[in-house]
Amino acid sequence: MIRKKTDLLVIGAGLSGIMAAAAAARAGKKVMLVAGGEGVLGLTSGCIDLWGYRIDRKDEFCPGPREEIARLVKVSPGHPYAVAQDALEESIDFFLAICGEKGCSYRDNGGGNWILPTSLGTVRPTYLAPDGMAVNLTGFGRIVVVGFTELKDFFPGMLVANLTRNTDLTPGCELVSCMVSAGGKEMGPNTLAHRLEQPGVIQRVAAGIKKFVYPDTLILLPPVMGEDLHRDIMNTLSGELGCLAREVTGMPPALPGQRLHKALLGYIKDRGVEIVAGCTVKSAMVSNQHCRWVTASGAGSTMQILAGAFVLATGSFLGGGLQALPGKLRESIFDLPVETYGPEWSSADFLSTGGQPFSRFGIKVNNLLQPVDKKGYPLLENLLVAGSILAGCNYPVEKCGGGVALSTGYKAGRLAGGMTCE
Amino acid sequence: MRTERTQVVVIGGGATGTGIIRDLALRGIAGIMVEQGDLAHGTSSRFHGLLHSGARYAVKDMEAARECIKENRILRRIAPTCIEPIGGLFVQLPGDDPGYTGRWAEACAQAGINAEETEPDQVIKSNPVLSRNIIRAFRVPDCAVDGFRVLWGNAASARRHGAKIITYTGVTAIHQNSGSITRVDLTNRLTGQVTRVQCQAVINAAGAWAGAVASLAGIPVEVIKDKGTLVAFNHRIVNTVINRLRPPGDGDILVPHGAVAIFGTTSATVDDPGCSEPLQREVLELIRLGKELVPEMESRLLRAFSGVRPLYKRGGEARGRWVSRNFALLDHRELDGLAGFYSIVGGKFTTFRLMAEKTVDLVARQLGVNSLCRTAEDPLTIAVPEDLVSRGKRVFGVPGAKMAAQRLGESFSRVMEEVGRFPEKGRLICECELVSQAEIEQVASSEDVYNLGDIRRKTRMGMGTCQGTFCGLRTLGILGDHPRFTGDHHLQLKNFMQKRWKGIRPVLWGQQIREAQLSVAIYGALLGMERMK
Numbered sequence: 001m002i003r004k005k006t007d008l009l010v011i012g013a014g015l016s017g018i019m020a021a022a023a024a025a026r027a028g029k030k031v032m033l034v035a036g037g038e039g040v041l042g043l044t045s046g047c048i049d050l051w052g053y054r055i056d057r058k059d060e061f062c063p064g065p066r067e068e069i070a071r072l073v074k075v076s077p078g079h080p081y082a083v084a085q086d087a088l089e090e091s092i093d094f095f096l097a098i099c100g101e102k103g104c105s106y107r108d109n110g111g112g113n114w115i116l117p118t119s120l121g122t123v124r125p126t127y128l129a130p131d132g133m134a135v136n137l138t139g140f141g142r143i144v145v146v147g148f149t150e151l152k153d154f155f156p157g158m159l160v161a162n163l164t165r166n167t168d169l170t171p172g173c174e175l176v177s178c179m180v181s182a183g184g185k186e187m188g189p190n191t192l193a194h195r196l197e198q199p200g201v202i203q204r205v206a207a208g209i210k211k212f213v214y215p216d217t218l219i220l221l222p223p224v225m226g227e228d229l230h231r232d233i234m235n236t237l238s239g240e241l242g243c244l245a246r247e248v249t250g251m252p253p254a255l256p257g258q259r260l261h262k263a264l265l266g267y268i269k270d271r272g273v274e275i276v277a278g279c280t281v282k283s284a285m286v287s288n289q290h291c292r293w294v295t296a297s298g299a300g301s302t303m304q305i306l307a308g309a310f311v312l313a314t315g316s317f318l319g320g321g322l323q324a325l326p327g328k329l330r331e332s333i334f335d336l337p338v339e340t341y342g343p344e345w346s347s348a349d350f351l352s353t354g355g356q357p358f359s360r361f362g363i364k365v366n367n368l369l370q371p372v373d374k375k376g377y378p379l380l381e382n383l384l385v386a387g388s389i390l391a392g393c394n395y396p397v398e399k400c401g402g403g404v405a406l407s408t409g410y411k412a413g414r415l416a417g418g419m420t421c422e
Numbered sequence: 423m424r425t426e427r428t429q430v431v432v433i434g435g436g437a438t439g440t441g442i443i444r445d446l447a448l449r450g451i452a453g454i455m456v457e458q459g460d461l462a463h464g465t466s467s468r469f470h471g472l473l474h475s476g477a478r479y480a481v482k483d484m485e486a487a488r489e490c491i492k493e494n495r496i497l498r499r500i501a502p503t504c505i506e507p508i509g510g511l512f513v514q515l516p517g518d519d520p521g522y523t524g525r526w527a528e529a530c531a532q533a534g535i536n537a538e539e540t541e542p543d544q545v546i547k548s549n550p551v552l553s554r555n556i557i558r559a560f561r562v563p564d565c566a567v568d569g570f571r572v573l574w575g576n577a578a579s580a581r582r583h584g585a586k587i588i589t590y591t592g593v594t595a596i597h598q599n600s601g602s603i604t605r606v607d608l609t610n611r612l613t614g615q616v617t618r619v620q621c622q623a624v625i626n627a628a629g630a631w632a633g634a635v636a637s638l639a640g641i642p643v644e645v646i647k648d649k650g651t652l653v654a655f656n657h658r659i660v661n662t663v664i665n666r667l668r669p670p671g672d673g674d675i676l677v678p679h680g681a682v683a684i685f686g687t688t689s690a691t692v693d694d695p696g697c698s699e700p701l702q703r704e705v706l707e708l709i710r711l712g713k714e715l716v717p718e719m720e721s722r723l724l725r726a727f728s729g730v731r732p733l734y735k736r737g738g739e740a741r742g743r744w745v746s747r748n749f750a751l752l753d754h755r756e757l758d759g760l761a762g763f764y765s766i767v768g769g770k771f772t773t774f775r776l777m778a779e780k781t782v783d784l785v786a787r788q789l790g791v792n793s794l795c796r797t798a799e800d801p802l803t804i805a806v807p808e809d810l811v812s813r814g815k816r817v818f819g820v821p822g823a824k825m826a827a828q829r830l831g832e833s834f835s836r837v838m839e840e841v842g843r844f845p846e847k848g849r850l851i852c853e854c855e856l857v858s859q860a861e862i863e864q865v866a867s868s869e870d871v872y873n874l875g876d877i878r879r880k881t882r883m884g885m886g887t888c889q890g891t892f893c894g895l896r897t898l899g900i901l902g903d904h905p906r907f908t909g910d911h912h913l914q915l916k917n918f919m920q921k922r923w924k925g926i927r928p929v930l931w932g933q934q935i936r937e938a939q940l941s942v943a944i945y946g947a948l949l950g951m952e953r954m955k
Binding site: 043044045049053059118119120121122123124149152153154155157158161162165166186249250251252316317318320323324325326327345346348349350351352353355356358359395396397399401 | 702706709720846849851892895896898899900902903908911912916919920922923927930931932935936938939940942943944945946947948949950951952953954955
C-alpha cells in the first residue's frame with residue numbers, strides 16, 4: 001500500500017477537475033489529481049458552452065448567455081449556476097489565461113454566442129471557441145466543405161445538404177463540398193491529425209482544395225487538423241488558399257477537445273500538480289463529517305491518499321461518477337444521495353428540447369459546493385463537488401456543460417485552496 | 423389509380439405470408455404479397471430466434487411437438503445459411519417439479535425428439551454464466567434461426583418464381599360479389615398511390631392484424647394478441663439454447679445469436695396488434711425469472727423488444743399461453759359464405775412452412791391447380807460458393823466475410839465486385855456487426871429499402887453496442903448520392919434513433935445508461951439535433 005498526503009486531492013480529470021486543480025495550485029496549494037480514465041474532454045466539441053437558448057423560448061438562441069444565466073438562477077435555484085454564478089467571470093478569465101499561456105487560444109464573440117456549424121449541418125450556440133473553430137458563417141459568398149477520403153465520420157455532402165435549412169447564410173452564398181486525400185488508407189481522427197502534420201502533406205491537401213476557392217470563401221473542415229502543430233497547419237492552409245479555414249464540431253473522438261485537455265494538463269503540471277493517472281478511487285474514509293483519506297487502485301497497486309480537502313469531479317454516468325442499477329442510483333465513491341427530481345429516468349422521445357431526465361441526475365450542493373442532505377445540511381465539510389456530477393443541469397439541451405464545469409471547478413479549487421490539512 | 427390482375431393476393435409479410443407466396447410461386451400460381459411495413463418488421467423478427475425441436479411442447483401438446491421436430495429437420499436442410507445448428511439444453515433447477523422431468527423425457531421419446539441426458543457439471547463448464555444449481559440437463563436438437571433471413575429467403579425465392587412482393591402498402595378494401603372475392607384495394611403508405619388488384623382468392627396471413635384484415639371483408643376473426651417482451655444481452659453469454667425444464671411459462675428460454683443472446687419472454691394480452699413497446703416492468707419481471715437461470719442477469723443487457731403473438735381463439739375462455747399453439751386454417755366459404763377468402767391464424771415460427779403448405783393445398787385445390795408442394799425439398803437459400811467467401815476473407819477478414827456472405831447470399835458476389843472496383847468501399851460502417859460500405863450500398867439499392875430501419879433489418883447495422891449512435895449517421899453519410907436517402911436527413915436519423923431508443927429505455931442502467939448518455943451528448947450537446955430543421 002502506497003500512502004500519499006496532499007493539501008487538496010481532486011478526483012477526476014475532466015474540465016471541472018482540472019480547473020479545480022489549476023485554481024488551487026495557483027493559490028499555492030499542494031495539489032494531487034487522481035483519475036481512473038482520460039476524462040471525457042476528448043469526446044467533447046472543445047468549445048465552451050455557457051448557455052444556448054432562451055429559457056422561456058427553447059427554440060430561440062439567447063442573445064447574451066450571461067444575462068440568460070442571471071435570469072436562470074432566479075427561476076431555477078437548483079441549477080448548478082445558482083451556486084457558481086459568482087465564480088463564472090473569474091473562471092472564464094482564468095480559463096482564457098491558461099489557454100493563452102499554453103498556445104491553445106480561445107475567442108469570445110463580443111458577449112454573445114458563436115453560432116457554429118456541425119458535421120450534421122446543424123448549428124450550435126457556444127460561448128468560447130478555439131481560434132481554429134471560431135467563425136461567423138454570415139459574411140461569406142462561398143463555403144467549401146472539405147472531407148478526407150481516409151476519414152469515416154465526416155460527410156461534406158451531409159453538412160452542405162442541411163446547413164442552409166438550419167441557419168441563415170449570406171443571400172446567394174454558394175455551398176460546395178469536396179473530397180481530398182491526405183494520402184493513405186482509412187484512418188481514425190488521431191492518425192489523420194498526425195498524418196497532416198507530416199512535411200508536405202498539408203500543402204498537398206491545399207492543392208486539392210485550391211480549385212474550389214474563389215474570393216470570399218470559407219473552408220470548413222473536420223475537427224482533425226493536427227494535434228500539436230494545429231496552429232501551423234491552419235496557418236499554412238489559409239496562407240496557401242488565401243482564405244479563412246475552420247474546423248467544425250463532429251463525431252467523437254475529435255481533436256479540439258483533446259488539444260484543450262492536453263493544454264490544461266500541461267498547465268497544471270507546470271504548476272506542480274501531481275497527476276496520478278489510471279487510478280480509480282474506490283472508497284473513502286470519513287469521520288466527523290470530514291473525509292480523511294481515499295483509497296484508489298489501478299495497475300495492480302493500491303494507494304491511500306490523505307488530504308485536507310477533496311474535490312469530487314468524477315462526472316455523471318459516462319464519466320463513472322454515478323452508477324445505476326434497476327431502480328437504484330449510486331454515487332460511486334462516497335455513496336452521496338443522488339437527486340432525481342421524480343420517478344422517470346428517461347423520456348419517451350430520444351431527442352427533445354426538454355432533454356432526458358437522467359441528464360439532470362446528480363449531487364445537490366450548497367453555496368460552498370458541499371454535498372447536502374434533503375434538508376440542505378452539508379454531509380461532508382471538506383468535500384466539494386464540481387462538474388457534470390452536479391444535479392440540476394441538462395447540458396445536452398441547455399448547452400451549458402462548459403460553463404458549469406468552469407465555474408464550479410474553479411470555485412471548488414478556490415474554496416478548497418482555503419482549507420488546510422489537519 | 424392502377425389496376426392489376428392476379429390469382430391470389432396474400433396479406434401479411436411475416437413468416438407465414440412469405441412462406442405462402444413462395445409456396446404459391448413454386449406451384450406456378452400467380453400471386454401478389456402485400457405487407458404494410460418492411461418485411462419482417464413484426465412478430466416474425468420479434469421472438470427468440472429459436473427453431474424449436476418440439477421438446478418444449480412434448481408434454482402439453484404432442485401434435486405440436488411432432489410438427490416442430492419434422493419442420494426443424496426440413497428447415498435445417500433447406501435453409502442452412504439461416505440456421506445455427508447449436509443444439510439446445512433443457513435444465514431442471516431447484517423448485518422445478520422432478521416428476522415433470524420424467525413425463526417430459528417420455529413424451530420427447532414418443533414424439534421422436536432425441537433428448538439425451540448430460541452431466542450438469544459439463545453444462546456449467548461450457549456455459550459458466552448459468553446457475554451452479556442445475557440438477558438435471560438434457561440435450562435436444564434446438565437451433566438458433568435468423569427470422570429475418572428466412573423471410574428474405576422466402577421472398578427472394580418467390581420473386582425468382584414470378585411472384586410480386588409489395589412492402590409499405592396496406593390493404594384498404596376487400597371487395598366481393600355474389601359471395602366471391604373479386605378485388606382488393608392497396609394503398610402505398612409512403613406515396614399514397616392506390617392500386618386495385620383483381621383476384622380469385624385472398625389469403626389473410628396478417629398475424630396479429632388478422633382480425634383487422636378480416637373485418638375489411640366484414641368477417642369476424644378473433645385473434646388473441648399476446649405481447650411478449652424479450653431482452654438482448656450484449657454478448658453471446660451461452661453457446662447453446664437453454665430451456666427451463668418445466669411446463670412452458672414466462673422467462674424460460676435463452677438463445678445465443680451471432681454476437682448476442684436473447685432471453686424471454688413475458689406474456690400479456692393487448693388490444694393493439696402493433697404494440698411493440700417493451701416496458702421496464704416487463705424487463706424487471708424477466709430479470710427476476712431469469713436470475714434463477716443466469717444469476718448476473720441484469721449486468722449486460724443491450725436492449726429490450728416486444729412482439730405480439732397472434733393466438734387463435736377457438737371458443738371458450740382461453741387466454742394467453744393456454745390457447746393451443748397450433749394454427750388454424752379458416753375457409754371463409756364454409757364458415758361465412760365468402761368464397762375465395764382464407765385466414766391462417768396462430769402457429770409459431772418453427773412451423774411456418776407447414777402452415778403455408780396446408781394453406782396453399784386448400785387454395786390450390788379450390789383454384790383447380792394440381793401441382794404439389796415443393797417447399798420441403800427446394801433449397802430456400804443459395805449458399806455462397808466457398809472460393810468467393812475465401813476471397814472475401816482477404817477484404818473483410820474471416821468473421822466479416824462469413825457474416826456478410828450469410829447475410830447477403832447471392833448478392834455477396836455483387837458486393838465483392840463492387841469492392842474489387844472500389845477497394846475503399848470495403849471499410850466497415852458498422853464495426854459491431856462487421857457491415858461494410860459496399861454491403862450497405864448494395865442493400866440500400868434494393869427495391870424495398872426506404873429508410874435506415876430497413877437497412878438495419880437487412881444488414882444488422884446498428885444492432886451492436888453503439889445501437890446506431892455511430893453507424894446510423896455514417897450510413898446516412900455514405901448514402902449521400904442515393905435518391906431515397908438524400909431528402910430528409912433529419913427525419914431519417916430521428917426515426918432511426920427513436921426506434922433504437924424505444925428498446926434502450928427499459929434497460930437503462932449499468933453500461934447501457936453510460937452508452938445512452940454518450941448518445942444523448944453526441945446528438946444533443948455536439949450536434950444539436952434536438953433543434954434540427
